[in-house]
Amino acid sequence: MKHGLTDVSSCAKALLPENKAVCRLRYAITLQQGLRRITLNPMQSTASLLVFSDLDGTLLDHETYGWEPARPAISKLKQAGVPLILASSKTAAEMVPLLRDMGLEGVPAIVENGGGVIGLNTGQDEKALTYADIRRALDDMPRDLRAHFSGFGDMQRDDVSAATGLSQDAAVSAKRRAFSEPGLWSGDDEMRARFLHLLAEQGIAASEGGRFLTLSSGRTKADGMARIIAHYKPACTIALGDAPNDTEMLEAADFGVIVKNPHRPPLPRLAGEDAGRIRRTDAPGPAGWNTAVLALIEQIMGSQEDG
Ligand SMILES: [Mg+2]
Numbered sequence: 001m002k003h004g005l006t007d008v009s010s011c012a013k014a015l016l017p018e019n020k021a022v023c024r025l026r027y028a029i030t031l032q033q034g035l036r037r038i039t040l041n042p043m044q045s046t047a048s049l050l051v052f053s054d055l056d057g058t059l060l061d062h063e064t065y066g067w068e069p070a071r072p073a074i075s076k077l078k079q080a081g082v083p084l085i086l087a088s089s090k091t092a093a094e095m096v097p098l099l100r101d102m103g104l105e106g107v108p109a110i111v112e113n114g115g116g117v118i119g120l121n122t123g124q125d126e127k128a129l130t131y132a133d134i135r136r137a138l139d140d141m142p143r144d145l146r147a148h149f150s151g152f153g154d155m156q157r158d159d160v161s162a163a164t165g166l167s168q169d170a171a172v173s174a175k176r177r178a179f180s181e182p183g184l185w186s187g188d189d190e191m192r193a194r195f196l197h198l199l200a201e202q203g204i205a206a207s208e209g210g211r212f213l214t215l216s217s218g219r220t221k222a223d224g225m226a227r228i229i230a231h232y233k234p235a236c237t238i239a240l241g242d243a244p245n246d247t248e249m250l251e252a253a254d255f256g257v258i259v260k261n262p263h264r265p266p267l268p269r270l271a272g273e274d275a276g277r278i279r280r281t282d283a284p285g286p287a288g289w290n291t292a293v294l295a296l297i298e299q300i301m302g303s304q305e306d307g
Contacts, residue, residue, distance in 0.1 A: 048235045049080075049238070050232055051077060051084045051085065054087055054242060054259075056088065058242045059086070059289050062284070070289045074103075092118045093173035095118065114224045129179065137198075141198060160174055160175055180217075220249070222249045225249055238253055251272060258270070258278065260282065261285070
């Protein structure tokens with residue numbers, strides 16, 4: 001099978017020993033073309049490499065939410081013109097200050113666990129299930145069921161703050177939702193099954209994580225990733241994450257990095273680990289992130305010079 005210059009799999013193959021010699025030249029050309037485009041046009045719509053990253057427990061420290069240890073790798077990505085795409089359960093309102101702090105304004109980001117993408121100027125996402133759709137479906141529920149679900153939209157700022165541990169200001173940003181509705185369920189299992197069945201009939205999925213039952217279209221971060229890849233058409237992608245809701249994204253990337261998070265059970269072994277496409281960090285959070293991204297950039301960009 002013939003591969004084009006921008007064939008995604010050529011990136012992964014380029015770094016496997018048996019394919020190194022064959023793929024290096026093609027890869028180097030792709031990368032150089034991509035970087036030249038980026039240098040000429042900072043508002044690029046193409047990039048040779050994209051990096052997708054989860055936030056909490058991955059790029060942000062599990063406890064402090066700091067990302068300082070990852071600064072060297074973030075700077076390196078910026079120098080190389082490689083877009084760093086944040087992918088999180090956070091809302092756009094929560095994401096925007098982080099994008100600003102990290103100097104990532106103008107770069108797309110995946111919000112609400114893949115429910116939507118911000119900063120991608122490709123027009124309306126016609127198929128997106130909106131927050132208003134979810135709230136409408138809740139309003140149409142039989143009263144006995146509806147009474148047992150308390151979504152962020154039903155709660156006051158102080159309730160969201162108490163339920164999540166967020167500050168009051170942060171709770172306001174968490175309440176500004178566009179694609180999904182987390183809430184607390186207080187009914188029994190039989191009612192819960194009826195509740196979920198009625199939502200499913202409206203195309204609404206529910207996922208459980210921690211204390212919350214989150215209602216959404218059922219999209220994952222990998223769906224947001226696919227939209228961004230269709231826009232940039234990169235030759236190569238890297239994804240980093242620490243939790244089950246990152247799995248699809250890690251599997252979809254040319255290179256996946258499972259960032260160690262000692263605060264949760266380790267992810268089960270993923271298929272890509274046997275093939276050498278997915279690796280694990282030794283250090284947790286942003287320190288592990290930094291080491292892994294610097295090593296991958298060195299491997300990928302290095303193939304330009306010594307290919
Ligand atoms: Mg995480």
